[in-house]
Amino acid sequence: MSTSIEQHRAAAPRSVRCAVITVSDTRTAETDTSGALIRERLERWGHQVIAYAIVPDEADQIGQLLNEFLERPDCDAVLLNGGTGIARRDVTYEAVAARLEKRLDGFGELFRWLSYREIGTAAMLSRAIAGVARGKVVIAMPGSTGAVRLAMDELVLPELAHLVFEARK
Structure with a gap:
């Protein structure tokens, strides 16, 4: 591994403050296993979940x-998780892409x-997408x-x- 990558990782924050969004017309907090998995994994790695929400498959929302x-x-x-497919209702990609200043193809x-x-x-x-918007990392994955x-x-x-370390520069 390159020395500069090691240096960047060493300088990166120990804990990242994350918001989690589940995009779904049908899931509830009780049935959102994917959102729960994201939150559990983040916390296991020492990151903070500062917000969690479920929003319908509506681009404006x-x-x-x-x-x-x-x-x-x-x-x-x-x-984000959900809404990254090609069905008519899948609009997460469009909502995220419109806000990204830099894409991580x-x-x-x-x-x-x-x-x-x-x-x-x-x-x-899958139309999974990630990038940077307003100095923050945005990642959208399937649901x-x-x-x-x-x-x-x-x-x-x-x-x-x-990623957060680099996005802050």
Whole structure:
């Protein structure tokens, strides 16, 4: 591993303050296993969940909530799950992409590659996306619990603090 990456990771915050958004027309706090998994994994890694919300698959409502979290000084990252497919109701990608100032194309590319190893060619249907908006990290992943587990364990958690460090520069 490169020395500069090691230095950046060493300088990264030990704990990241995160907001979690589940995009769904049907899930409730009791049935949102994917949102629960995100929160559990974040806390296990020593990060803080400063907010959690479920919002319907409506671009304006997703965007409004995302804007609220991006304006909060106590929020370093917003993690969304759900609404990243190609169905007519899947509008998370559009709501997130419209707000990103810098895209991390590698997140979606790596997620689909890892997903392909698990589910095959259906991985191409995912529109997982990540980037930076207003100096904060924004990551949108599919809503299935398996996809969330894959994204969190293989991509998000190993780099989240490093991403926040870089986004703050």
